[in-house]
Amino acid sequence: MEILAEILVAVKNGSRKTRIMYQANLSFRLLEKYLDYALKAELIAVPSENTRTYLATIRGREFLEKYDKYSMRNKQLEDMSKALAREKAMLDNYMAKMADAGPKSSLLKQDKMMSASV
Numbered sequence: 001m002e003i004l005a006e007i008l009v010a011v012k013n014g015s016r017k018t019r020i021m022y023q024a025n026l027s028f029r030l031l032e033k034y035l036d037y038a039l040k041a042e043l044i045a046v047p048s049e050n051t052r053t054y055l056a057t058i059r060g061r062e063f064l065e066k067y068d069k070y071s072m073r074n075k076q077l078e079d080m081s082k083a084l085a086r087e088k089a090m091l092d093n094y095m096a097k098m099a100d101a102g103p104k105s106s107l108l109k110q111d112k113m114m115s116a117s118v
Contacts, residue, residue, distance in 0.1 A: 001067060003024060003026065003030075003034055004034065004037075004038060004043065004063070004067075005063075005064055005067045005068075005071075006023065006024040006025075007020055007024050007034055007035070007038060007044070008038075008043060008044070008056050008060050008061070008063065008064040008067075009023070009064065010023040010024055011044050011054040011055055011056050011060075012056050012061070012064075013055075014053045014054070014055050015053065015054055016051075016052055016053055016054070017031060017035070017052065017054075020035070020054065035054065038060070041059075042057055042059050042060075043056065043057060043059055043060035043063055044056055044057060044060050045057050
């Protein structure tokens with residue numbers, strides 16, 4: 001999906017194979033494979049065989065718009081997941097310090113025992 005999105009960005013205003021290949025960072029062989037797929041899926045078109053300039057179709061632009069939204073939401077979720085992991089580590093660290101505090105933490109020890117029995 002990401003490679004197709006990069007190709008669509010490259011051909012948004014029209015591009016030839018070499019430019020697409022460099023912009024999407026693809027080998028020529030992979031470029032051919034993805035261009036063939038994108039043409040069959042009607043995400044891109046070649047309006048004139050003489051120029052061999054590739055253009056994103058309306059369908060391709062719609063895909064790119066949806067992909068951008070997906071990508072943005074995915075990044076937000078990854079950031080939230082990392083923040084939650086940091087918070088959990090902080091709480092785990094706090095609990096470990098409480099457990100090491102001795103008799104003051106008898107409630108914490110009881111809580112751990114109850115959690116272990118569940």
